[in-house]
Amino acid sequence: MDRISNLPDCILLHILSFLPTKTAFFTAVLSRRWTHLCHDLQHFDFNQIQFHNRNQTWSDFSSRKRLFATVNWILSRHKAPPIRTFRLTCNVDQFDQSTVEWFIRKVFGPNLEELNLQLSLVDRSYHRVFIPNGVLSCTSLVTLRLNGGITIPSPLSSSCPYHLPSLKTLQLYNVVTSVGNLEEILSHCTALETLILDSIVLSREGQGQLRICFPSLKSLHSKSCFWEPLRLFVIDTPSLKRLDIQVESGFREIRVRNLHNVEEASINLPWQFPVLKFLVKLCRIRILVLRLLVFDCLPDAPPHLIPEFTCLQRLELTVRCFDTRYIMDMLQKCPMLKLLAVVFNASPYDKVFHILMVYLTLLFCWLFF
Numbered sequence: 001m002d003r004i005s006n007l008p009d010c011i012l013l014h015i016l017s018f019l020p021t022k023t024a025f026f027t028a029v030l031s032r033r034w035t036h037l038c039h040d041l042q043h044f045d046f047n048q049i050q051f052h053n054r055n056q057t058w059s060d061f062s063s064r065k066r067l068f069a070t071v072n073w074i075l076s077r078h079k080a081p082p083i084r085t086f087r088l089t090c091n092v093d094q095f096d097q098s099t100v101e102w103f104i105r106k107v108f109g110p111n112l113e114e115l116n117l118q119l120s121l122v123d124r125s126y127h128r129v130f131i132p133n134g135v136l137s138c139t140s141l142v143t144l145r146l147n148g149g150i151t152i153p154s155p156l157s158s159s160c161p162y163h164l165p166s167l168k169t170l171q172l173y174n175v176v177t178s179v180g181n182l183e184e185i186l187s188h189c190t191a192l193e194t195l196i197l198d199s200i201v202l203s204r205e206g207q208g209q210l211r212i213c214f215p216s217l218k219s220l221h222s223k224s225c226f227w228e229p230l231r232l233f234v235i236d237t238p239s240l241k242r243l244d245i246q247v248e249s250g251f252r253e254i255r256v257r258n259l260h261n262v263e264e265a266s267i268n269l270p271w272q273f274p275v276l277k278f279l280v281k282l283c284r285i286r287i288l289v290l291r292l293l294v295f296d297c298l299p300d301a302p303p304h305l306i307p308e309f310t311c312l313q314r315l316e317l318t319v320r321c322f323d324t325r326y327i328m329d330m331l332q333k334c335p336m337l338k339l340l341a342v343v344f345n346a347s348p349y350d351k352v353f354h355i356l357m358v359y360l361t362l363l364f365c366w367l368f369f
Helices: 009-016 021-029 032-039 060-077 097-107 133-137 179-187 272-281 324-332 348-368
Strands: 043-047 085-092 114-121 143-148 169-173 176-178 194-203 209-213 219-226 232-236 242-246 254-257 264-268 287-290 314-319 339-344
Touching (some): 009 032, 021 032, 021 043, 021 060, 043 060, 060 097, 179 194, 179 209, 254 272, 264 272, 324 339
Parallel strands (some): 043 085, 114 143, 143 169, 194 219, 209 232, 242 264, 287 314
């Protein structure tokens, strides 16, 4: 007998939990014991790529059909123990909405700890998958990742509010919801540590205010799209370590507080006043990245408004053209700087000239500073 079969069931189940579910079920051919183990799995990971044939002769529809049939077969036969992890990565069309929603309802329960849905719309239909309200009141949920053709609806009633006391990681990509819904969800995530809001389409419902205020939040990535401008956008995160914010449009006023513990930040905003607000609050930062949109506004700011970064060791500037004054002004604000990176987003004809000018500037800094 092989050595791995001598291990207790709990260890074998733990090993199988790291495998894609389709691969894990292949072990059922070994013996009846492995068959029972497969039906006792608590962690499920399904990916449509695994259902493509090697010659790629099956269409996307065929692989998706095989995937859904497999998921349906496994979930319909799963009795116990309760499901703790469910990951699904696939394409969806307007006819798959009810199927995926049935999967979510089937895996949802008081022991669910991770829900990860990566759904890509195969057409431009607006038949998105709706997340059941019960998922957003799951007290055991620790990680929630939603990406693609997904809509987060409003609560059915005030008696069934959002409640996610155990949630530590919330990642939303290309999800459709309202400003009121998003703020209501965030207000009930009291233990949140990682928050990603990437290219979310937010409809204007409620007061048009979005507050990201968490005493426990350590990492924040915000890249959002708004149908209508927010009246107020607030960031208040005293424990934050990593910040990445990119907003091309979408708010009239921004308030920034308690960013004194941030060690690494990336900023891409086209307005001078909000950028300066962030820089003042990030004066003790160690790694700072200023993206292309910042170059459109910050070089015109009076140098005395830019704070001194006494702890900054690495600075990355993205520019459209070589601006000696802008680069030198930033260098003078960074007495402890060890690494400067200048990234050019310019036409191919200008890049050679720009690179040459960077070397000359660095040589000048080395000789005279």
